[in-house]
Amino acid sequence: MKSVIELQNVYKTYQMDKVEVHAVADANFTIQEGEFAAISGPSGSGKSTLLNMIGLIDLPTSGKIILNGTDVYKDIKITKDTKIPHKLDVKLTELRRRNLGFIFQTFNLIPVLNVFENVEFPLKIGSSPAYDSMSPAERKEWIDFLLETVGLTAWKKHKPSELSGGQRQRVAVARALVTKAPIILADEPTANLDSKNGTQILELMKKLNEELKTTFVFSTHDAKIVAMANHVIKIKDGTILES
Numbered sequence: 001m002k003s004v005i006e007l008q009n010v011y012k013t014y015q016m017d018k019v020e021v022h023a024v025a026d027a028n029f030t031i032q033e034g035e036f037a038a039i040s041g042p043s044g045s046g047k048s049t050l051l052n053m054i055g056l057i058d059l060p061t062s063g064k065i066i067l068n069g070t071d072v073y074k075d076i077k078i079t080k081d082t083k084i085p086h087k088l089d090v091k092l093t094e095l096r097r098r099n100l101g102f103i104f105q106t107f108n109l110i111p112v113l114n115v116f117e118n119v120e121f122p123l124k125i126g127s128s129p130a131y132d133s134m135s136p137a138e139r140k141e142w143i144d145f146l147l148e149t150v151g152l153t154a155w156k157k158h159k160p161s162e163l164s165g166g167q168r169q170r171v172a173v174a175r176a177l178v179t180k181a182p183i184i185l186a187d188e189p190t191a192n193l194d195s196k197n198g199t200q201i202l203e204l205m206k207k208l209n210e211e212l213k214t215t216f217v218f219s220t221h222d223a224k225i226v227a228m229a230n231h232v233i234k235i236k237d238g239t240i241l242e243s
Contacts, residue, residue, distance in 0.1 A: 003066070004099075004183055004215050005031040005054055010063030012049050012238075022238050023049045027063070029233050029243035031217060033182070036209045038218045038229035046238040048187055051219040055100055055185045056092045059084065068099050068182065101176030103186040107168040109160040109175075116156040119143050119174045146174040150204060166197030173205060183215045190222050202228055 012024040024046045031037050039047045052058040053065060056072065065072045072095065076088055084092070101122075109118050120143055134142065147153050150170040160168055169189060176184050186205070190198035206228055209216050218225050226232055234242040 001032040001034060002069075003030050004033045004068050005217065006064075006066040007050075007054075008064040008066070010053065010065060011061045012046075012053060012058065013061040024053070024060075024235075025238045027235075027240050029240060031215065031231065033215055034209070034213045035231045036206060036216050036229050037231040037233065038220055038226050039233045039235060040220055040226050041235040042221055045235045047219040047221075047235050049238075050233075050235065051185055051187055051217065054217065055102065056096050067095055070095060097179070099181055099183055101179060101181035101184045103169075103172050103176045103184060103189045105188040105191040107160070107165075107172050107192075109168055109171055111160055114157050114159055115147065115152055115163070115171050116143060118160070118171055119146060119178050122175060122179050143174075143178060146177055149208070150174045164197070165193050166200060169193060169197070169201050170204065173201065173208070177208065177212070177214065181214075183217065185217050185219075187219045188222070189218065190220070190225065198222070199224060 007027045007029055010024060010027040011022065014021045014023055027050060039050050041047045049058060053060050054067075056065075056067070060073070072092070073088075110121060113121065120139075123139060144153070144156075147156050150173055152167060152170055152174070155163065155167060160171070163171070169192075172189075176186075184205075189205075190201060193201060202224055205216055208214060218229070220226065232242065233240060
C-alpha cells in the first residue's frame with residue numbers, strides 16, 4: 001500500500017486575546033491507500049481541526065502535510081497570521097479537486113436541486129482526471145450507478161426536502177464519490193442520524209471502501225465508526241495519543 005496522507009510535526013495554534021491555544025500539537029501519522037480510518041476523540045479534542053487541515057480547508061500553523069505524494073506547503077512559510085496568497089489558493093483548490101471528496105454531518109445539499117442534480121453538481125464546478133476521461137453519457141451512467149449503489153434510484157428526481165435524514169446522507173455519500181476522488185473525508189457523518197440510519201450509512205461506506213478501494217477518513221466520537229475502522233487515530237486536548 002502507498003501513503004495517501006502524511007502529517008509531520010503539524011501544529012495548529014489560535015490566538016485568543018493574549019493566550020495561544022494549541023488546537024493541534026505536533027501531530028504525526030500516516031494513512032495508507034484503501035484504509036477505513038477514524039480520527040477519534042471527545043468534543044473539543046481537535047479532531048475536526050485535523051480533518052480540516054487534511055482537507056486543505058484550514059492552514060496548519062507549522063509542519064508538513066503530504067497529500068497523495070504532494071508536499072502541500074513546500075516552499076511556503078506559514079505562521080498563525082498567514083493569509084493564503086493567490087498562487088497557493090489555486091494549488092489548494094486543484095489538490096482538493098483531484099484528491100478529495102467531503103461528507104458533512106449537516107449534509108449540505110442544495111435545496112433547489114433534485115437528488116441527481118445534487119450528485120452531479122461537483123462535476124459541473126470542476127473537473128478531475130476521472131471526469132475528464134468520461135463522455136456525457138458515461139457521466140450520466142456513473143451517477144445512475146452511484147444512486148443505485150446508495151439505494152436512491154427511485155428518488156433521483158426528488159428534492160432534499162422530500163427525503164429523510166438517512167436518504168440525504170446517502171445523497172451526500174454519492175456526491176462525495178462522483179468525481180472518483182481517491183480520498184473521502186467525513187466529519188461526524190452519523191451525528192444527525194438515528195441509530196438505524198447511522199448503521200446503514202456506515203455499512204454502505206464500508207462496502208464502498210472495500211469495493212472501490214476508496215480511502216475513508218472520519219472525524220468522530222461515534223463508537224460504531226471506531227469499531228469498524230481498521231486504523232484509529234486517537235486525539236485528546238490537541239495531542240495525538242495513538243496513531
